[in-house]
Amino acid sequence: MSDFKGKNILIVGASSGIGYELAKNLIAQGATVISASRTAPQGLDVQHIDFDALTASGSELATITALDGLAYCVGSINLKPFNRLSQDDFLKDFQLNVLGAVKVIQNTINALKKSETSSIVLFSTVAVGMGMGFHASVASAKGAVEGLAKSLAAEFAVNKIRVNVIAPSLTDTPLAKNLLSSPEKREASAKRHPIARVGTPADIASAAVFLLSDQTSWISGQVIGVDGGMGSLKSL
Numbered sequence: 001m002s003d004f005k006g007k008n009i010l011i012v013g014a015s016s017g018i019g020y021e022l023a024k025n026l027i028a029q030g031a032t033v034i035s036a037s038r039t040a041p042q043g044l045d046v047q048h049i050d051f052d053a054l055t056a057s058g059s060e061l062a063t064i065t066a067l068d069g070l071a072y073c074v075g076s077i078n079l080k081p082f083n084r085l086s087q088d089d090f091l092k093d094f095q096l097n098v099l100g101a102v103k104v105i106q107n108t109i110n111a112l113k114k115s116e117t118s119s120i121v122l123f124s125t126v127a128v129g130m131g132m133g134f135h136a137s138v139a140s141a142k143g144a145v146e147g148l149a150k151s152l153a154a155e156f157a158v159n160k161i162r163v164n165v166i167a168p169s170l171t172d173t174p175l176a177k178n179l180l181s182s183p184e185k186r187e188a189s190a191k192r193h194p195i196a197r198v199g200t201p202a203d204i205a206s207a208a209v210f211l212l213s214d215q216t217s218w219i220s221g222q223v224i225g226v227d228g229g230m231g232s233l234k235s236l
């Protein structure tokens with residue numbers, strides 16, 4: 001396959017989990033992948049930029065002159081009862097998930113405007129659409145990501161830049177390791193999903209590939225659940 005031949009895609013968070021799988025998939029399809037995160041992805045042929053979403057200004061990305069797509073795969077799972085969440089927890093989740101994406105988009109928008117088919121993919125969580133206990137901080141931040149994406153989708157449509165969001169449920173990545181740390185936890189998590197398993201990085205990455213591809217050139221402003229039916233179906 002070479003759907004992405006000649007395309008430049010920036011992945012923020014390609015060193016692990018969903019972003020890593022996405023990078024692998026895009027490279028296999030001919031894309032040039034630029035990665036940005038605190039550590040470089042191992043074993044992938046990417047151009048890497050050191051980037052900490054919490055402390056960077058965003059100008060670190062100024063060397064990128066032309067882009068066809070961007071995926072911001074940075075995120076957090078900071079689950080606590082509301083009375084144990086500090087205001088700093090909320091602030092940090094907002095900085096990582098929302099302001100990090102804002103910095104990246106603000107510093108790459110001119111590069112994205114150079115392509116006729118640019119696509120931006122952001123990540124939310126199933127917990128925004130359905131209330132889930134202990135998710136107050138992450139759901140607040142990811143809810144803001146969804147609002148950001150819809151606003152930007154409207155604003156950038158004139159430039160043919162699409163903006164969409166993937167809302168995963170529990171996916172087997174290093175981010176979710178505490179939630180999947182024993183066979184019992186894994187089984188209980190699987191059972192909560194109508195399609196009775198947790199997600200794999202490939203489940204989520206393939207949806208991101210689809211949204212970055214020209215096959216979705218008329219899809220913008222959408223939040224797409226990739227969640228084993230969790231966000232919209234009732235188990236039998």
Ligand SMILES: NC(=O)c1ccc[n+]([C@@H]2O[C@H](COP(=O)([O-])OP(=O)(O)OC[C@H]3O[C@@H](n4cnc5c(N)ncnc54)[C@H](OP(=O)(O)O)[C@@H]3O)[C@@H](O)[C@H]2O)c1
Nearest residue numbers: 013015016017018038039052053074075123170171173175
């Ligand atoms: N896994 C799940 O169950 C799940 C569920 C719902 C939503 N999501 C969302 O899906 C997306 C991908 O998550 P994942 O599970 O693939 O996570 P992951 O395996 O922890 O990967 C996160 C990536 O983000 C990078 N990153 C983290 N903090 C960063 C920072 N301060 N600055 C720059 N890069 C940073 C990491 O690289 P470095 O450490 O090298 O910086 C890593 O490449 C996230 O937005 C997450 O919220 C995941």
